[in-house]
Amino acid sequence: MRDFFVDRLGFEIGAEVGNGPSFVTLDRDGQTIMLACRRSFGLRKRGWAAYFWVDDIESLLAEFRSRGAKLKGQIVDKAYGCREIIAVAPDGREIVFGERTETPTEQNR
Template sequence: MNSIAPQFIVKNVLESVQFYTKKLGFDINWMHKKDPKFAILEKDGATIMFRQLKKEGFVRPNREPFIESGWHTSAAEAWDAYIWVDQIDLLYQRFKDQDVSIIKPIQDTEYGNRDFEIEDPDGYILCFGKSVDN
């Protein structure tokens, strides 16, 4: 296996694409031109797909079942994706400068990574991290 591309169900593909390209720096790999209900975005080897369904109400970030099941009482570590990066501190500052919703500030973790968490407009939580050993 070489890579993985999670697919997020979103309320509005165009709004998601705008957030990920303008705020997070992703590039559009592919998006349907006539009826944009699906898009593929990439940045530095990370790929995320977005799907807008015909019916509303199906957006379900991982935090919801985490909280409902009693696993966590907050969004902490209820990631929808963990994205490995090289320049973690630079990326963190760039996201802060772009007013991205940071829900866990950058920190060294007990599991040996330095990471931080953001929330996208649909409530998906992305954790960006780097191994402290690297």
């Protein structure tokens, strides 16, 4: 799973613990995800597993395509004021990247 985040989604390794490793921190655009690297968690393998805020969804989509990331469709405009793309991890979990399209004050009107 670590290699998916690094190779396909452009994260950088912050720290690794254990052989294999068993735990890593991964950084991208000022955000960090802490990832346990076990093979099985006994969790469902469908649905989103993580959500990241981004500033430029169009550029990110182009980057992910150039890295060969498996994506679930195109950019989708959501009714709650976000544009999103979904990357699909090797185990089927979805990693969502969203850009706000409205300011918080506009969302509350």
